[in-house]
Amino acid sequence: MEIALFILAAAIIFVIKALKVVPQQNSWVVERLGKFHVALSPGLNIVIPFIDRVAYKHMLKEVPLDVPSQVCITKDNTQLQVDGILYFQVTDPRLASYGTSNYIMAITQLAQTTLRSVIGKMELDKTFEERDDINRAVVAALDEAATSWGVKVLRYEIKDLTPPKEILHAMQAQITAEREKRALIAASEGRKQEQINIATGEREAFIQRSEGEKQAAINTAQGEAAAILAVATANAEAIQKVALAIQSPGGMDAVNLKVAEQYVEAFGKVAQEGNTLILPGNLADMGGMVAAAMSIVKAQK
Numbered sequence: 001m002e003i004a005l006f007i008l009a010a011a012i013i014f015v016i017k018a019l020k021v022v023p024q025q026n027s028w029v030v031e032r033l034g035k036f037h038v039a040l041s042p043g044l045n046i047v048i049p050f051i052d053r054v055a056y057k058h059m060l061k062e063v064p065l066d067v068p069s070q071v072c073i074t075k076d077n078t079q080l081q082v083d084g085i086l087y088f089q090v091t092d093p094r095l096a097s098y099g100t101s102n103y104i105m106a107i108t109q110l111a112q113t114t115l116r117s118v119i120g121k122m123e124l125d126k127t128f129e130e131r132d133d134i135n136r137a138v139v140a141a142l143d144e145a146a147t148s149w150g151v152k153v154l155r156y157e158i159k160d161l162t163p164p165k166e167i168l169h170a171m172q173a174q175i176t177a178e179r180e181k182r183a184l185i186a187a188s189e190g191r192k193q194e195q196i197n198i199a200t201g202e203r204e205a206f207i208q209r210s211e212g213e214k215q216a217a218i219n220t221a222q223g224e225a226a227a228i229l230a231v232a233t234a235n236a237e238a239i240q241k242v243a244l245a246i247q248s249p250g251g252m253d254a255v256n257l258k259v260a261e262q263y264v265e266a267f268g269k270v271a272q273e274g275n276t277l278i279l280p281g282n283l284a285d286m287g288g289m290v291a292a293a294m295s296i297v298k299a300q301k
Helices: 002-018 093-098 103-120 124-129 131-149 165-247 251-273 286-300
Strands: 019-022 026-032 035-040 043-046 052-059 063-073 079-090 151-162
Touching: 002 019, 019 026, 026 093, 035 093, 052 093, 063 103, 079 103, 079 131, 093 131, 103 131, 103 151, 124 131, 131 151
Parallel strands: none
Antiparallel strands: 019 043, 026 035, 026 052, 063 079, 079 151
């Protein structure tokens, strides 16, 4: 009876040792008599108890790894306190088990040395501007080396770049000066634009005034020309009517009478406006004078 119980207990232990349940996104490395045998996949697996043993257990998920903070020297000899975070994933459980004694430590150390090398090639200002380039350079270097460790480096991110306090104060002063410079430039540009706008406005106003004066002068000249033309037209019409009246019956008699009236009127004005009176020699011959005037009219006719 005791032997049967012993055999049953041994069988139970054997079954328990033989069955291995691997969780999802995990891989267990099995050694047979001290030598790599197989990498167990997720689910139920069977091994030979006391001959096979699970030597390593690897998680195949993406793992975030905090890279310790360190001091880096830039190209212009400035110290920077840098820390970052690394994301990696085990892709080959066998290489992760036997490629290195501790792939996490290896990745961490390599990330630090690579980061120091990359930052050492840059000036201080560039390290703040080109974080993406730094991250890509670190990932490329790590991924190349980690291939032999069965690890895939997915990405690296710099969490913080901290220069010394003196450098921070100098950078702040530089930023303040740059902002004041931009403010002064903006103010001067505003004043310049204001002067341009004023000059442009005055120029346009002067052009408008000159155009108005020009149009006024044109209108005045056109008005004077129209008035002169109207007067000339009226005089021409009056002369034409006088000529027609002279040619009509009794016209010459009317002219004789008009000339005589104007003669007498003119002589009367001479007597009124001057102290000295000059009389023609043939004053008594009024009819002769009128006849002479009429001869001139007839000659013009």
